[in-house]
Amino acid sequence: MPLMSRTPRTWTIAELADEFDVTHRALRHYEQLGLLGPERVGPGGSRRLYHRRDHIRLALILRGRRLGFPLDEIRTIIDMYDDQPGEAGQLRYLLDQIGHRRVDLERRRQDIEQSLAELEDLEQRCRADLDRMA
Amino acid sequence: MPLMSRTPRTWTIAELADEFDVTHRALRHYEQLGLLGPERVGPGGSRRLYHRRDHIRLALILRGRRLGFPLDEIRTIIDMYDDQPGEAGQLRYLLDQIGHRRVDLERRRQDIEQSLAELEDLEQRCRADLDRMA
DNA sequence: CCTTACGTTGACGTTAACGTCAAGACACGG
DNA sequence: CCGTGTCTTGACGTTAACGTCAACGTAAGG
Numbered sequence: 001m002p003l004m005s006r007t008p009r010t011w012t013i014a015e016l017a018d019e020f021d022v023t024h025r026a027l028r029h030y031e032q033l034g035l036l037g038p039e040r041v042g043p044g045g046s047r048r049l050y051h052r053r054d055h056i057r058l059a060l061i062l063r064g065r066r067l068g069f070p071l072d073e074i075r076t077i078i079d080m081y082d083d084q085p086g087e088a089g090q091l092r093y094l095l096d097q098i099g100h101r102r103v104d105l106e107r108r109r110q111d112i113e114q115s116l117a118e119l120e121d122l123e124q125r126c127r128a129d130l131d132r133m134a
Numbered sequence: 135m136p137l138m139s140r141t142p143r144t145w146t147i148a149e150l151a152d153e154f155d156v157t158h159r160a161l162r163h164y165e166q167l168g169l170l171g172p173e174r175v176g177p178g179g180s181r182r183l184y185h186r187r188d189h190i191r192l193a194l195i196l197r198g199r200r201l202g203f204p205l206d207e208i209r210t211i212i213d214m215y216d217d218q219p220g221e222a223g224q225l226r227y228l229l230d231q232i233g234h235r236r237v238d239l240e241r242r243r244q245d246i247e248q249s250l251a252e253l254e255d256l257e258q259r260c261r262a263d264l265d266r267m268a
Numbered sequence: 269c270c271t272t273a274c275g276t277t278g279a280c281g282t283t284a285a286c287g288t289c290a291a292g293a294c295a296c297g298g
Numbered sequence: 299c300c301g302t303g304t305c306t307t308g309a310c311g312t313t314a315a316c317g318t319c320a321a322c323g324t325a326a327g328g
Contacts, residue, residue, distance in 0.1 A: 014304070024305085029286060046293075046306060063245050068202015070284070081256060091264050098257050102250065109246050111197050116239050122215060123232050130225050148274070158275085163316060177324075180276060204314070 011050040013038075020058055027058075035061055035075050053082075067108065077101065145184040147172075154192055161192075169195055169209050187216075201242070211235065 017024050030036045031048075036057060038048040057078055064074035080098070085091055151158050164170045165182075170191060172182035191212055198208035214232070219225055 012304085023287080025288085026286065028307090033285095042305090043294075048305085063249065065285095067242065067245055067249070072284095081252075086263075088264065088267055091260050091267075095257065095260050095264075098253055098260070101253055105246050105250050105253070108201065109243065109250075111201055112239050112243050112246065115197065115201070116236065116243075118215075119232055119235055119239070123229065126225050126229050126232070129220075130222060130229075133222055133225075146274085157317080159316065159318085162277095167315095176275090180323075182275085199315095206314095 009052065009055075010039075011055065013048050013050070016050050016055065016058065020062060022058075022062070030058070030061060030071070033071050033075060035071065035078070057082075143186065143189075144173075145189065147182050147184070150184050150189065150192065154196060156192075156196070164192070164195060164205070167205050167209060169205065169212070191216075 011019070013024055013027055017027055027036065031038065036050070036054045038050045038054055041047050041049045060078045060081075061071075061074055064077065065071075069077070076097075080094060085094060145153070147158055147161055151161055161170065161182075165172065170184070170188045172184045172188055175181050175183045194212045194215075195205075195208055198211065199205075203211070210231075214228060219228060
């Protein structure tokens, strides 16, 4: 009975695109911008092979996209997770970046909660109007 | 002593652009897309005059922009607040749209909270690393 | 009257994030 | 051997959201 490590899965471009519902083209685009780095296999290294790392990064990319972040900003963000800096100065710099990110995200959360509140308010008024008509 | 209504303020394009830190060009753009509708004053109606309605809408526009919504989607959203439909069918349609919006916003909130959680996790690890080094 | 400030309308330029061909390599079933 | 499917690399097209002139009008101050 194995102790850890399930089948070390990999993906072809079609499988990955399928699973995340993005196009082949988009994956190539993310790669050109340095967001993904699939292995090259086959004759002359002509085919892309995606590993768990890419799978994880793609999920982060798409979440960032849903939140409206530009791709190059997304890259610097997810790179923060991958690179484990060993030097103190780098660590401090990273902590600083994290701080900025947090401020940004918390502001967005504020915006969203405001929007939701106003939306629910509008909803109440609509329901009231409907009730009055019935 | 007046009962209500403070000075019914209006804005020139420069004042509005200044207050919200956007460009004259952006305001014209929003107008072309139907997001703003300033009054026209001066000789031959050659100058724009923005009222409270535009002021409010602009705030909503910018919040939508911060959240990454496309401008035409923002327009349909803020139009929901302005148009008070009197007919039952329209009201039901509006309630339906509100539902969609809510789903969207709640998903975004989820994304953001996930991001924040991971960020704080990373922050902890960084601080731990720093402490270990000191 | 001349400059300066503020405003106007085109109209073309730019960036981001892909979409959309075109043309070709490689493997496999029939 | 031939078509079908999957993949590759260019390379050009597209949309959104403005930026950036250019050219002009008007009002105010000196």
